[in-house]
Amino acid sequence: MASILSKKQKKKEKYTLKELKSLGRDLLSSRAHINNLPLLLTFVSPESPPQFVVESLLSLQSFFTPLLSQLPSTSSHPSSAKRPRSEDDDDDSSKTKKAGADDPEVIFKAWLRSKFDEFVKLLLDVLVSEQSEDTLRDIVLGTLMEFVKLLNVGRFHSSIYHRLLNAIIHSAVDIDLFLDILTSKYFKYIDVRYFTYISMEKFVKTVEASVLSADRSAIENKETENDMKDRLEVSIRKIYQVLSQIPPPEKQAEKSQHEMWSGSDGSSSEKPTDKKKKNKEQDSCLLSPTTIAKRMKLKFTKAWISFLRLPLPLDVYKEVLASIHQTVIPHLSNPAMLCDFLTKSYDIGGVVSVMALSSLFILMTEHGLEYPNFYEKLYALLVPSVFVAKHRSRFLQLLDACLKSPLLPAYLAASFAKKLSRLSLSVPPSGSLVITALIYNLLRRHSSINHLVHKEPDENANEANSGAGEHNESQPKTYKKLGIDYFNNQESDLKKTGALRSSLWEIDTLRHHYCPPVSRFVSSLETDLTNRAKTTEMKIEDFSSGSYATIFGDEIRRRVKQVPLAFYKVVPTSLFEDSDFPGWTFSIPQEEGKC
Known part of the structure; x- marks a missing residue:
């Protein structure tokens, strides 16, 4: 007994791992060594060496595990017997508490419970300490989860x-x-x-x-x-x-x-x-x-x-919007609860609106959400930057799906077709390809806007319209002279864009595009798209994720039957001739003495 007391009087730093194991074995062997419990708890600390923490943890876990079902709850302490009795307390239970307050076994178990709570707190400190190693964290987390499983019987x-x-x-x-x-x-x-x-x-x-x-x-x-x-x-x-x-x-x-x-x-x-x-x-x-x-x-x-x-921080906000349509909406008890969050996100504009469109579209098509200004907001998202955005593929596929209904009014379909054709002049070649595919589908679905493909000025009709005066305002006006486009690209109201009076002349310019795949693909619009039996819609997903790299990859794999050749009587010394750009020179002046 004297040897045990002498060991306990040692400072914590002087204990060896072998002595620590001996303390644990003694604690598990008999209640007479219960004073080893507080001593072992002092080693469960971020400052202790990892092997000491593990050894103390294993001994304490082995000690507490068989006793967990016998430990009282945290609130049931002997001092709680002194609290005023409430009307809801039973007479039997109050007598039992008063009798148990003086029971040494009850006091001992309450003390054990306090030490167990201290043990849990120390484990949490070790778990989240920056000094702890990953292996130690794994062991501590496993111990805590074992207590989660066993403590409540x-x-x-x-x-x-x-x-x-x-x-x-x-x-x-x-x-x-x-x-x-x-x-x-x-x-x-x-x-x-x-x-x-x-x-x-x-x-x-x-x-x-x-x-x-x-x-x-x-x-x-x-x-x-x-x-x-x-x-x-x-x-x-x-x-x-x-x-x-x-x-x-x-x-x-x-x-x-x-x-x-x-x-x-x-x-x-x-x-x-x-x-x-x-x-x-x-x-x-x-x-x-x-x-x-x-x-x-x-x-x-x-x-x-x-x-x-x-x-939410902006980066978290974007991550949520990018995945919410797959990870959250299908598992909600009532997906309509997201309507406020998504409509606010859609109203922000820019990339946030593009990312919110996918989830909002699901709520509209599958859960009956009504959004009156949906197409006006969608129209406002059509800017050149969206064709190089990270999530452009999903957005362009949803854009095609939103314009799929044959019940859309002609002015709306014409406004989207004209807006897209105008964007084809300022986007990369991959954007021009997907725009051509989108317009192809729009013309096939909505026969009422097929006149936009080719619209000749009719001078006789102009004279008749001028003679009719204001009484013929309901009829679509034709061109009065060449070179005028009645489409207003800056107008946000789809009814006032003037798209029905315009034509898709921008698509005709793509015939001379510097990128061969674009000029070749424009020819697909030359077919009679009003004959739905002989044509099929284009799959936007085949074009929506395009880039310079994909176009280049397709071109180098393409088999060319005829290769254009150039014959020069004199070997050119520069990429361009001086006559091509008056006032500019493309020759490199050579210094004297150098050839």
């Missing part, structure tokens, strides 16, 4: 798991290190995903409260406000990373997807009695795999909808 311990996620969200360590472990080992369990969504919703509410407090203190201290906003952005990014890594709920879940981390299927070996038995049966029913699977979509919806209400 067959039920998921959401409190410890919430503290675990909270420590990860607010840590200075890269969250990818933790997400790799969670994704590979734990997110496959349905109850882990279920309680992750619940925790994420709680974190979002905390961030919302922080945003409000930051807005209130904006006038008082600008530096503090900037620091707070930076911290909030970091938290928002981490919440998004967690949400994006959780496998979404499936419409038809298989048995493998109902696998649970906790044993909440009623297979626990304990047989609780009286009131506890009834409560545990209710909790087991509440958290059964089938019940969780049914409620998973609701928790998924709450977590994502609350997250999308946050002031």
Whole structure:
């Protein structure tokens, strides 16, 4: 006994790994060595060597694991017996508490519970410490998840798991290190995903409260406000990373997807009695795999909808819009709840509107969303930069789908056709190719605008129109003289663009385009597109992702039967002749003495 006391009086730094193992073996062997417990806890620290932390962790985990079912809840402490009795307390339970307050066994278990809580806190500190190694983090995270499984006797311990996620969200360590472990080992369990969504919703509410407090203190201290906003952005990014890594709920879940981390299927070996038995049966029913699977979509919806209400950083905003139509909308309990978020995004303009179009189109076509100014906003997105944007492929395919209905009015189809043809003059060759394909489909679908392909000026009609005066304003006016285009490219109102009075003369200029694939492809518009039986629509996806590289690749693979040859009587010394550009010279003056 004296030797044990002498060991405990040693300083923490003087212990060797062998002595630490001896302390753990003694603790597991007999309750007489219970004083080794606080000593082992001191080694679970970021400052301790990793091997000491692991050795103490394994000993403490082996000690606490068999006792978890016997430990009282955090709130049930002997001092709680002194609290005032409420009207809802039963007489029997109050007598039991008073009797148990003086029971040494009750006091001992309450002390063990306090040490267990301390152990969990120390593990969380080690987990998120920048000094910890990745291997140590993996071991610590596994230990915490074991406590999540076992502490509640067959039920998921959401409190410890919430503290675990909270420590990860607010840590200075890269969250990818933790997400790799969670994704590979734990997110496959349905109850882990279920309680992750619940925790994420709680974190979002905390961030919302922080945003409000930051807005209130904006006038008082600008530096503090900037620091707070930076911290909030970091938290928002981490919440998004967690949400994006959780496998979404499936419409038809298989048995493998109902696998649970906790044993909440009623297979626990304990047989609780009286009131506890009834409560545990209710909790087991509440958290059964089938019940969780049914409620998973609701928790998924709450977590994502609350997250999308946050002031998202621009990079996160774009990432969400780029993937929301595939990862979020199909799994929401009510996708129409996203209409406010998507319509606001669509109204912003620029790249954000382009990225929001995909999700908004799904809500309009599949979930009955009405958006009165949809085509006006879509028309405004047609600018040269959209043909070199990162997400141009998806946008151009959606543009073709939005213009597919044969019920669109002629002025709208004509405005889009004319706007696209005007853009063909200022976009790269790949953009000219996809524009030609889009106009091809528009002319085939809407026979009422086929007159735009070739429209000759009719002088007799002009004289008749001038004689009719104002009484003939409803008839489409023809050209009064050559060289006038009545299309107003700057007009945002599709009814006032004057597209029906114009022609697709821009497409005719593409016949002489410097890029051969463009000039060859324009000939596809020469077919009779009013004969729908002999023509088929072009697949926009075949052209929407084109670039200089794809055009060059197609050209070098193309077999050419005839090669144009040039014969020069005199070998040229420059790329251009001086006569081609008066006032310019393309010869390189040679210095004296050099040839």
